[in-house]
Amino acid sequence: xxxxxxxxxxxxxxxxxxxxxxxxxxxxxxxxxxxxxxxxxxxxxxxxxxxxxxxxxxxxxxxxxxxxxxxxxxxxxxxxxxxxxxxxxxxxxxxxxxxxxxxxxxxxxxxxxxxxxxxxxxxxxxxxxxxxxx
Numbered sequence: 432x433x434x435x436x437x438x439x440x441x442x443x444x445x446x447x448x449x450x451x452x453x454x455x456x457x458x459x460x461x462x463x464x465x466x467x468x469x470x471x472x473x474x475x476x477x478x479x480x481x482x483x484x485x486x487x488x489x490x491x492x493x494x495x496x497x498x499x500x501x502x503x504x505x506x507x508x509x510x511x512x513x514x515x516x517x518x519x520x521x522x523x524x525x526x527x528x529x530x531x532x533x534x535x536x537x538x539x540x541x542x543x544x545x546x547x548x549x550x551x552x553x554x555x556x557x558x559x560x561x562x563x564x565x
Contacts, residue, residue, distance in 0.1 A: 441517045449558045451523070452532065455513045456549045462509065466544035469505035502539045506548075514552055529554035 440456035474492045475485045482491070493501065514529050529552040531538065538550055 439513060439516050439520065441521050443521055443523070446553070449526075449555055450553060451556050452551055452553050453514075453517055453521075453523070453529070454549065454551045455517055456547055457509060457513050459545055459547050461513075462505070462542070462546065462548050463544045465509040465512075466501065466505040469501050469508060473501060473504060499539055502542045502544075503535065505544065506535065506538055506542055509548070510550065510552070517552075523554070524557040526555045526557060 438458045438461065442454040444452040444454070446452055470489055470492060473496055474487050474489070477487065477492070477496065478484060479487055479491070479495060510531065517523065518525065532551040532553055538548075542548055
């Protein structure tokens with residue numbers, strides 16, 4: 432699921448010691464799509480008596496698994512995809528993994544698949560001095 436350039440809002444702030452803070456706003460359409468995909472993935476992987484694999488109704492999955500777990504799975508995928516899109520969109524050159532500025536649980540608590548979600552990632556990047564030397 433790639434988020435188009437016009438949909439994903441990215442704001443990059445430079446921090447000390449070759450670190451950046453990237454605030455991402457993901458549109459509701461992408462949030463809903465990610466939530467539905469997580470629900471389908473979980474639905475295909477669980478087994479419940481009385482239901483064939485992959486044929487469990489969505490409301491039963493939510494009831495059995497819990498919306499928190501589905502939201503967490505959706506957000507993990509959403510954050511990864513948004514970060515990859517932001518890297519290409521803004522030409523960011525990270526040196527490692529980006530980390531959420533807030534706890535995943537607080538993001539899960541305020542996540543609504545029908546609304547835009549805003550979160551901030553921090554990452555270490557290639558220094559501008561090193562880029563100029565190349």
